[in-house]
Amino acid sequence: MFHSALKVLPFLIPLSLSAQSLDEPVSFEKDQIPPNYFTKGGSLSLTKDHIQDGSQALRWDFTEGATLTLNTGALGNINVYTGYGNYSRSALTLPVYLPETGQGKLLVEIRAGEETAGLIEVPFSHAGWQKLVYHYSWHSKIQWTKPKLRDKLDNIRITAKDVEKPGYAIFDKIIYNKPLDFRAGRNAITEIWLPEKHDFSGAAQPNAQDLLKLDQLSKELLPAPNPKVSRQQWEQIIARYQKTIQDKKWQMGNPIDQGLANYFGFLNSIANDWCRCADPEMKAKLAKTFHTTHDWLQEQGLVVNGACGKANNYVGRLYVDAATKMRDALKEHGNVDITLNYLKWAYHYDDQVFGENHHESMDYFHNEALRLLRIANMHADPVERYHHVETFRDVLGKQLQTSIKPDGSIFHHGFHYFAYGSMGMNSVSGTLALMSQAGFAVAEEGLDMAKLAVMKMRWYSGSTTLWSLSGRNPAGTQRVPVGAFLNLAKAYAPYREGKWDSELTAAYLRFQPDQAEKPEFQGYQAETSPNGFDTMPYAALGMHRRQDWLAGVKGYSKYAASGESYANANRHGYYLSMGQLELLTHPDKLPTVLGSGTRPNEGYDWCAIEGATTFHSPLDKIANGNGTRMPRSQETFVGGLSHDQRNGVFVLTQNSAASGLVMRDRAKDSPKPEPFKALKSWFFFDNRIICLGSNISTKHVRYPARTNLFQKFLTDEFSTTIVNGEKFTLADSVIAKDYTEEITTLTDPYGNSYITSKEDQVHLRIGKQSSRDGSDKKDTKGNYATAWIEHGIDPQDAGYQYAVLVQPKEGETEAFAKSLPYKVLKKDAEAHIVLDKTSKSIGHVIFNTSADLTQIKTPLVSTSIPALVMTENTEKELIVSFTNPDARTDASEPLPTTITLKGEHLCDQLPEGVSTELKDGNTLITASFLHSEPVTIHFTKPLPLVEATEIEESHTTSTVNYFIIPGEYVAMVGGGIALLLIGVMAVGKRSKR
Incomplete structure (x- = not known):
């Protein structure tokens, strides 16, 4: 009755426990029963x-x-x-x-x-x-x-x-x-698992054409036969496989002693060759070789409820590929059902394909979508196979619609996570393309969401994506998944009369201009670089583009984590995306993080994130411990406003636990640090960015607070920093300069300029820096030029004001500093308001609805809730944009928001969902916001002529002269004067009220 019994001991008296450690496997290798x-x-x-x-x-x-x-x-x-x-x-x-x-x-x-x-x-x-x-x-x-x-x-x-x-x-x-x-954890198996039996009797049955589509799908999924490979070559290939099996003991009677992925890669290699082999005899030998290792793995527990567990996600990908390619060989061998059942069990196939709930998961698109399609296509009966493929096709379209956010954000681990999202979109786009080519295109609504996600990627990327979106992979090298643009373009062919989607193809060709001359791209043209201002509320991200450069500002909130870090991944990236203002400017056409002067693994100071307001502390004070860190706050007034798709505003209500983090080693009886708070805003006008901060406060923190202007890596090409016209380059010793009394003009080594106010203390340091790499595995060094505004230890209601000129032309920085063509109208806990004289635009960040705006000389009277508003005067119209920046990611009903403008304004055509009301000589504009969608209204009626008696300021451009008057705007067009009283629409003169 006993098989291979070496010793039979009906009863053993317990002796002393073996010296083997309790955390080591007991494997019974000694030729005796353990005495205990x-x-x-x-x-x-x-x-x-x-x-x-x-x-x-x-x-x-x-x-x-x-x-x-x-x-x-x-x-x-x-x-x-x-x-x-x-x-x-x-x-x-x-x-x-x-x-x-x-x-x-x-x-x-x-x-x-x-x-x-x-x-x-x-x-x-x-x-x-x-x-x-x-x-x-x-x-x-x-x-x-x-x-x-x-x-x-x-x-x-x-x-x-x-x-x-x-x-x-x-x-x-x-x-x-x-x-x-x-x-x-693995519990004992309590019941036999069987896959669900699905009744397709009520569904439309496949015709001959449908079954031909299945054959085409298999061709798309399988390597094509290659009759050019000789029998001798196949014999050599098979001999190598068999030698591997013998040498590594990957057959019956041996234990699994490696990670499953090693065996799966081996099986997939055999499966690929089995598909390619056109010689029936050699094909049979390849199948036998496959079965030798596969049968052994199944005996070891690669079955439903078996000891190998559920080999899915990253580990199981190649096993699905191998097993489904070998469908016909497994059927002949007699274990296709055992294998198919295991795949369904491991991948929760019935839940994912036939279930009702389809939740966001970038791993689903990267690892599982194609594998679920392969499992559907593994059913031996063609009719059953057709119904499974059709069901998956429908579900994949729904999954795309429910997983990708309305603004194109791609969530993973609960926030917009580019690293996972790029993998997900890259992988699923290939799946979508092959399904379309086989005649199983998913619904166009699903393709549209995938398109939205990848087209937004080009907004927050040059050749590499913004560093602030790096998650736990802060090397600065994450690239746009360029192939996804072309695959998605191909997936649209059934909806484009057999042609590729022109917008996706144009985006692909901008990234791959060398492909444009190929015959398949005739009739398609590369797009120009995106230009304007765009926001992604779910990601707490604003993106401003001109020419080929990108300025990105990233915040964090109740909804959007600032990033992710582990003990061994992004351990010091605490401040990443906490108000980070990032400039991607070099190389010219497709800028990169590294090329634009940020080198995370070369001496980078992780406490000097550009644009962020941080504590300047040793790295160990911000280092992550052993768990997952994804900092959020409970603030919701975070986000951006796109004004007429050209300029914009972004706000961050900072409420950070950094004070407790850097003081975590304080004495137990010492005072508890107060939260690190600040109100931060950015106003984007063409290549001008006005950066404001107010109410910067904390208490009981021993490290100084600072707002970082720039931290740029020095190279032979990018080596010179200019401050107030004086040039500085790397010297034998550290260069340290303080500028505390006058307006300071700085140009970083990469050609971006920063103009600070005379109230701010500006500091410059040029020299070698020492740090740790992003994984905290090695010490790093690098030469940097770093500039910041100092707020000191325990600031109370501190602030800052500076302007950034992105890639200014020669002489532009000096002219800007001399004329200061912007004015900060308000900067406090109630509101941040900035006038840009060049564009005749005013950006408003209203933190408190009780803010008194009567003395600000802007068109805005009030807002019903905290809001972002931008107004712009042109010769013929007043353009008004506004939004509620609270992304309200869990909301299902829109929230009405009303802003009140001075004067009575008319509009020929209001945007959908927007209403206006003239009341008490003012104009009330109401719109409902679900997820911070911007609303722009063009008031096209000419404004009335009035008399001006007092001119407060003037500014001249090449085309329009205009003046600012208390409560009034005056535009001078040509040689005549048209005085514009904001909001009054009657033609002719009208006295002041």
């Missing part, structure tokens, strides 16, 4: 028939009531917290092999002496290896009967209960107490 194991009513032996580790395992033959006791000795601390995020907790690992399903169970008792502290039941519901992993604490599935005994555990007793006939179980690779990720 004994049985009553059964027998023990060593077997080579079924193993998980080494060359043999422990077999226990039992009858009803038999017991097996594992005298482990004291298990020690079973409440260890360790590993990434402290997610690893002490656990028992107990792989068990049962030869068949049936009546009965194994009762596993975790004991302290003769007392039972906890129970685990293992019913005979699974045939083969299953790997039990039970954590002793935190998410523990052990039935604790006497939890107070948990610190005294020293043995495990297993009892055969309710069995009808003699049976056996095999144990191997037991680990008594080792910290494992709590997500690795």
Whole structure:
């Protein structure tokens, strides 16, 4: 009855516990039963028939009531917290092999002496290896009967209960107490798993043309046969595969001793060659070679509920590819259903394809969508296969619509995460293209959402994306998934009369201009670089573009995390996207992060993030610990306004835990630091950015607060910093300059200028810096020019004001500093308001609806809720844009917002959903915002002539002269004067009220 039994010991007296550590596997490699194991009513032996580790395992033959006791000795601390995020907790690992399903169970008792502290039941519901992993604490599935005994555990007793006939179980690779990720927990199998049976009788049945589409789909999914490969070549290829199997013992009678991905890559390589092989005899030999390793893996537990678990996501991708390519060979071999069932189980196929809920997941698009399509296409019966593919096609379109946000944000880990999103869009675009080519195009609404996501990528990217969007991968090298543009363009062909989508193709050609001459691109032209101002409310992101450069400002809020960091990934990136103003300007056509002067892994000071207001502390004060850090605040007044798609405003209500972070090592009896707060705003007009900060406050923090202007890496090409006309380059010693009394003009080494106010203390440092790389694995060094505005230790209601000129022309910086063609009209806790004289625009950030605007000389009277407003006067119209920057990502109903303008204004055509009301000589404009959508209204009626008696300021441009008067605007066109009283629309003169 016993197979390969080396020793049979009906009863063993327990001896001293083996010296083997409790956190190492017990693998039964010695030719004797462990002296601390004994049985009553059964027998023990060593077997080579079924193993998980080494060359043999422990077999226990039992009858009803038999017991097996594992005298482990004291298990020690079973409440260890360790590993990434402290997610690893002490656990028992107990792989068990049962030869068949049936009546009965194994009762596993975790004991302290003769007392039972906890129970685990293992019913005979699974045939083969299953790997039990039970954590002793935190998410523990052990039935604790006497939890107070948990610190005294020293043995495990297993009892055969309710069995009808003699049976056996095999144990191997037991680990008594080792910290494992709590997500690795595996409970005993309690019921046999079978895939759902789907009734397609009510669905339209496929015709001959539909079944031909299935053949085309298989061609798209499988490598094409290559008859040019000779038989001799195939024999050599097969011989190499067989040698690998022999040398690595990847066949029956051996344990799995490597990560599953290694075996899956091997199987996929064979599957690819099986598809390519056009020689029937060689094809059969390739299939046999595949089955040798595949059958062994299934015996080891690569089956439903098996010891290998669910090989899905990143690990299982190549296995799905391999198994589905071998569909016909597996069918002939007799295990296609076993394999298909495993894939469905591992990938939650029935839930994902036939379920109702389709949630956001970039991993779904990157790892799972194509694999689910392959699983659908693996069904052996063509009619059943057609229905599965059709169902998946419908679901994929819905998944695209529900996963991608209305502004094009691509969420992962709960916030806009480019690294995952770019992989997801890159992968799914290929899937969408091949489905369209096979005649299974997803709904156009789904394609439109994918298009929105990738087209927004080109707004926040040059050749690389904004560094502030790097998540936990802050190397500054993340690139736009250029291939996604072309694949998506191809996916639209069924909806474009067989042609590719012209906008996506144009975007692709801008990134790949060398492709334009290829025949397939005839009739398509590369787009020009996007220009204007755009926002992504879900991402708390504003993007301002002119020519080929990009200025991006990134905030964080209740909805948008500032990033993600681990102990070994982005450990010091705490301030990333906390008000970061980032300029991508070089190389010219497709700028990059590194090329524009940010070098995260070359001496970068992680406390000097450009545009952010931070504490200047040692790196260890902002370093992440062992868990996942994704900083958010509870603030919702964060976001941007696009004004007529040209200029814009962005606001960040900063409420940071940085004060507690940098002071976490303070004495217990010392005062608790107050939150680090600030009101920050940015006003974008052409290449001019006006940056304001107010109410910068904290308390009980020993490190100075600063607002960082720039931190630029010095190279031979980009080496000179200019301050007030004086040039500075790298010297033998550090250059440190302070500018505290006058307006300061700085031009960074990459050609961007910064003009500060005379109230701000500006500091410049040029020299070598030492730091740590983004993964905190090595020390780094680099030469930098760094400038900042100092706020000092524990500032109270501090502020700043500076302008940025992006890539100004020669002489432009000096002229700007001399004339200062902007004016800060208000900068306090109520509002930030800026007039840009050149564009005759005023940007308003209204923090408090009670703000008194009567003395500000702007068209705006009030707002019903905190809002962003921009007004612009042209010769013929007043243009007004506004929004509620609260993204309200969980809201389903729009929120009405009303702004009031001075005077009575008329508009020929209001945007949809916008209404106006003339009241008490003013104009009330109401719009409803769901997710911070901007509204722009063009008041096209000419403004009336009035008399002006007092001119406060003047500014002249080449085309329009205009003056600012208290309460009035005056425009001088040509040689005549037209006085514009804001909001009054009657023609002719009108006296002041």
